[in-house]
Amino acid sequence: MRRGRLGGGLAALALVAGFAGAVLVAAPASAHDYVVSTTPKADTTADAAVPTVDVTFDDVVLDPQHDGSTTVLQVTDPSGKHFETSCPAVSGRQISVPTALGDAGAYTVTWRIVSADGHPVSGTFGFEYRPPSGTTSAAGQAASPCGGSTAQAGAATATKANGSSAVSPGVVVGIVVAVVVLAAVVAVLLTRRARRSLDAAPDAAADGAPDDAPQAPGE
Ligand SMILES: [Cu+2]
Incomplete structure (x- = not known):
């Protein structure tokens, strides 16, 4: 379950990185x-x-x-x-x-x-x-x-x-930077989430535990 979540994060990262690569490759090819x-x-x-x-x-x-x-x-x-x-x-x-x-x-x-x-x-x-x-x-x-x-x-x-041509190199660089930043944010969020679910449910049986209180500063 947790493995799956981390795996999902990696898959998303790979997808986004692949997209960035495609943008890089496609841009100069058009004439x-x-x-x-x-x-x-x-x-x-x-x-x-x-x-x-x-x-x-x-x-x-x-x-x-x-x-x-x-x-x-x-x-x-x-x-x-x-x-x-x-x-x-x-x-x-x-x-x-x-x-x-x-x-x-x-x-x-x-x-x-x-x-x-x-x-x-x-x-x-x-x-x-x-x-x-x-x-x-x-x-x-x-x-x-x-x-x-x-x-x-x-x-x-x-x-x-x-x-003369349409897409300036600056635009391409901008898109790639945006995609990479987005990928980093997604990766951080997914990692954090996976970690939190690890903290919240120490034993594997309590996977569906409802509310995790540990973060609350004390009621
Ligand atoms: Cu064109």
Whole structure:
């Protein structure tokens, strides 16, 4: 019985230690999709029509709803107007959105995807638009035609500029420390409990003894 209790404590400790180990091993193993190419190319000048904006990644883009709803791809001018004309489409490693650009000038592309490992990744890039004279320029829209607000996309972008990684080493260390502390507390509590039950019941027969009075300072 008492052996069992101590054994249980050790088992719990082993479990928690194992979990800590798993966190340590799993954290560095995850890799996020990164951008391998875009249309138009980032930081270049597009001197012809730009019918679509595409972003291609090194790995598949997850689309769990099969409707692109977890993907954001927006094209805005410096005033914040939107020039994408529908929701983005996901195809393998590429996301794409049709566009009707406005006046010549600077445009910003804001994207967010669910990476192949299931984590959200986001980023932005810019390009310059210098269409041939006579090209019709679209007026743009105040909001995304896809319903997702700029605020949402912006917030997602702010947390992870350029689609670089998510879990910082500091967080991992913090989790591991917390788990180890928790394990120590559990071990101490279980040991103390087992010891107390030993004190309370000196002979094996009285295992189910109800109240242990020894701790009371005297009535
Ligand atoms: Cu990840």
